Amino acid sequence: xxELSIYTLLFQNEGNYYLLNTETLVKAQISESLFxxxxxxxxxxxxxxxxxxxxxKHIIVEEKDKYNFFNxxxxxxxxxxxxxxxxxxxxxxxxxxNFCCPYCFEGPKPEKSxxxxxxxxxxxxxxxxxxxYLSLHWYGGEPLIRFDLMKQIxxxxxxxxxxxxxxxxxxxxxxxxxxxxxxxxxRTQMSNVQITLDGKKDIHDQKRxxxxxxxxxFDRLISNIKKLGDExxxxxxxxxxxxxxxxxxxxxxxxxxxxxxxxINNNITVYPAIIKAYDKSGKRIASNCFSHEELxxxxxxxxxxxxxxxxxxxxxxxxxxxxxxCTFTIGPEGEYYKCPEDANDPKRIIGNINSESIVNQSLLMxxxxxxxxxxxxxxxxxxxxxxxxxxxxKEYLKDVYHNAKINYCHPLKNKKFLKQAFLEDIKNKNRxxxxxxIIDIC
Numbered sequence: 537x538x539e540l541s542i543y544t545l546l547f548q549n550e551g552n553y554y555l556l557n558t559e560t561l562v563k564a565q566i567s568e569s570l571f572x573x574x575x576x577x578x579x580x581x582x583x584x585x586x587x588x589x590x591x592x593k594h595i596i597v598e599e600k601d602k603y604n605f606f607n608x609x610x611x612x613x614x615x616x617x618x619x620x621x622x623x624x625x626x627x628x629x630x631x632x633x634n635f636c637c638p639y640c641f642e643g644p645k646p647e648k649s650x651x652x653x654x655x656x657x658x659x660x661x662x663x664x665x666x667x668x669y670l671s672l673h674w675y676g677g678e679p680l681i682r683f684d685l686m687k688q689i690x691x692x693x694x695x696x697x698x699x700x701x702x703x704x705x706x707x708x709x710x711x712x713x714x715x716x717x718x719x720x721x722x723r724t725q726m727s728n729v730q731i732t733l734d735g736k737k738d739i740h741d742q743k744r745x746x747x748x749x750x751x752x753x754f755d756r757l758i759s760n761i762k763k764l765g766d767e768x769x770x771x772x773x774x775x776x777x778x779x780x781x782x783x784x785x786x787x788x789x790x791x792x793x794x795x796x797x798x799x800i801n802n803n804i805t806v807y808p809a810i811i812k813a814y815d816k817s818g819k820r821i822a823s824n825c826f827s828h829e830e831l832x833x834x835x836x837x838x839x840x841x842x843x844x845x846x847x848x849x850x851x852x853x854x855x856x857x858x859x860x861x862c863t864f865t866i867g868p869e870g871e872y873y874k875c876p877e878d879a880n881d882p883k884r885i886i887g888n889i890n891s892e893s894i895v896n897q898s899l900l901m902x903x904x905x906x907x908x909x910x911x912x913x914x915x916x917x918x919x920x921x922x923x924x925x926x927x928x929x930k931e932y933l934k935d936v937y938h939n940a941k942i943n944y945c946h947p948l949k950n951k952k953f954l955k956q957a958f959l960e961d962i963k964n965k966n967r968x969x970x971x972x973x974i975i976d977i978c
Contacts, residue, residue, distance in 0.1 A: 537599045538579050543922055544595050546574055547955050555595065556958050559605050559922045562593045563962050603916065609925070610910040617860045617904075622702065623667040624857070626865040626876045627658070629685035631677040635709050636747040649682050650868045654890075655689055657870050661889040662697045667862065671703040675865065675876055680712040683720075690724060703727055709744065711753050713760040718767050729764055730774045731757060732809075733794075735786030743778075762798040769801035779808045780824045784834060788841040808838065808845060812942075828943050832953040836960065848948075848961040856929045858903035874903045875930060907933055920949040 540546075543559040553571035555564045566574075573582050579596060590596040597604070630649035662670065670693065679686055693699065704724055710731035721729070733754070734740040741752025764773050775794055777787050791806045798804055810826055826834055835847035857863040858874045865873040867880070870889045878884035887894045894900060909915045909926025924946030926932070931944035948954045 538591075538596050539599050539602065540574060540577060541594050541597045542602065542917055543605070543919055544574075545919060545951065545954065545958075546571060547951075549955065549959060554955075554958065554962075556954070557593060557595050558919055560593050560595075562595065563958060565962070605922065606910070606916055613855050613910070616855045620666050620862060622669040622671060622862065623662065623665055623699070624671040624673070624860065624863040625658075625662075626673045626675040626857075626863075626879075627679075627689060628675050628677055628865065628867050628879060629679050629682040629689065630868055631880055632681055633676060633678040633709070634681055634711060634747055635678065635744055635753070636750075637744050648868050650685050650689075652688075654868065654870045655685070655692060657890045658689065658866060659692050659696045662693065662699055665862070667699060669702040670697075670699040672701050672705070673876075674706040674708070675879070676707070678709050678712070679706060680708055680717060683712070683717060687720060701725075706730070709753070710757045710760050711746075713764065718763065721764075721768055721771065726768065726771050728772045728774060729768075730776055731761060732776045732778060733757060733790055734778050735783035736789055739783045739786055758794070758798065761794065761804070762800075765798045765804045766800050769803055771803060773804045775804060775806045776809045777806060778811050779826070779834075780811045781826065782824060784808075784826070784837075787838065788843060791838075791843045806843075808834075810834075828945075828947045828950070831947040832956060836956075839960070848957040854925050856907065858929050859905075859907050861904065874900065877930070902933065902937075903929070918945075918949065919951075920946050920954070923948055 543557050545556045547554055553566050553568055555566050632647040704726050705728040707730045734743040737754040740754040744753050777790050779787055787808050794806050835845050838845045865876045865879055871885045872887055873879055873884050874886055886896050886900050907929030915921050915926050927944040931942045935942040935944055
């Protein structure tokens, strides 16, 4: 027996009839008769060729296949989560930082750095895994404060383990990038560099300034982003712009300025990061943050200003560090966490690489088992699931266990916004949309 897929949305707008499938991202304007047939689940009157298209695009499915996509994604995700052939490490050579950003989620950061013994433990830790590949991420604090340690760790991993580095990334504030650092990035085939800006120069310099001199950092970062884009043409340079209600218009300026001045090799991505602020109890501080209900208008504003922000998303399949058995964030004393955002929080330490014992088994089990989107009934039956893939597992756990009242779902779960995003996306049928289909169905 055939039925409409749970990922198919039908709606009318200004006398026209539309169809959207979030699994295959098929978008179509359809006839009134087809709309009525689909709405009434009367598939017998649909001609054979059209019905074949609808089945191939998963707009209509057999009843027994209703959850095929969801179940397939659970298998694929669990395969990744329990894959022992690749280990992912976020290594923090130091938790010290040369910036003093008032909103930093890590809180006060003492000048604590790794010593040689801890580095040896990292090598020992890697050699005692069954992994063949290492996805290596530098994290902090500001990792480039201890560039010497970064080099030492990298050399030890490459010479004293048999693991192949399959992915090499760094999250840095970007201030300490120089020719020596860039040469290291080249030699080690750095694949991704993330640097954050907080708006135009005046706003940025109020938020991201040097700890000792209180000097602003905007000009130095722009110079370094340009140098990275120029000298590392095969590396993805991701410029994250933190957005709140104070600086949201600055994103337009930053987007165009960075692409014009720095993006010589078309390898720079500028994207908005919507700030979500919480107090110590885990409750959201919303006064200066955009709510879910406000995001569609925000992204539409950016698109109208010529910023390619892709509010209507591509298929979004992902797993998360907290439920991946072989992903760890390692602090400067060898303490490890499941999520990079847990760093520098003693209550979130899972264990230490110099010991086989786990000191916080309850947190580990909660992260690995209870954060899974595939255990949530509302995800299983959600039209938006292929778009968001369940969202952030940590936000889900905060909402469930800590009464944080976090809306961890994708904004497009609201059908009003989903319809508006759809209409914006198909306004010009000649517009190219990667992996999205705009098809003609009679």
